[in-house]
Amino acid sequence: MKKLLVMLFMLVTCSVFAQVEKNGTIYKKHPYITIVTNSTALFVKQDWVGLAKVYADTAKFYDPSSPRKQTLADEKKAWADIAARWTNIKVVQVGYPDGLAYDKDPFTVQSWWKVTAVNKKTKKTATFEMVQFDMFNKAGKIGTEVSYYDLTPLMNAAK
Incomplete structure (x- = not known):
């Protein structure tokens, strides 16, 4: 019985210490989150x-x-192409x-958005969901x- 209790104690102890390792921290509020939220508002205003x-x-x-990575340019x-082809752009945080x-x-x-826009030529509405990852330097x-x-x-x- 004593061996069983010691073995049980060892297993519990090992499992507790095995869960201590972290890879980082997840924030619900942070200045960089504010930057991303504000950047979306700037996009909608076409600023x-x-x-x-x-x-x-x-x-x-x-x-x-x-098909390839894009530069800021x-x-x-x-x-500019989006502004020329789409109107009534709405982006709602999910x-x-x-x-x-x-x-x-x-x-x-990491942020999630629901985007709605009307094509200027066809007057049809496009609605889609998007996930975005912004990595800061x-x-x-x-x-x-x-x-x-x-x-x-x-x-x-667009058709």
Whole structure:
């Protein structure tokens, strides 16, 4: 019986210590989360100058609409194209963003959005959900932005 109790104690002790290791911290509120939320508001207002200021000059962008990473200059052209082809753009936050402070990686804000826009030519509405990951550099600027969304609603609204 004594061996059984010792063995049980050892198993419980090991399982407790095995769960102590952390990879970082998740934040519900953080200044970088505010930057991402504000950048979305700037996008909706089409304040491209203000929006560009939250990104590093060397920022890289990844999304399903482009087969390769985009630079800030490429992204500015994409913003102008969006303004030329779409109107009544609405972006609604879904849930709340998470600030991910990993031990060995850049601080990342993970956010979820519901986007609605009307195609100027066809007058059709596109609605889709998007998840976005914004990774910040040491200067507090967004250095990498990765967005995932389904292009189908946009393509259908453009037809």
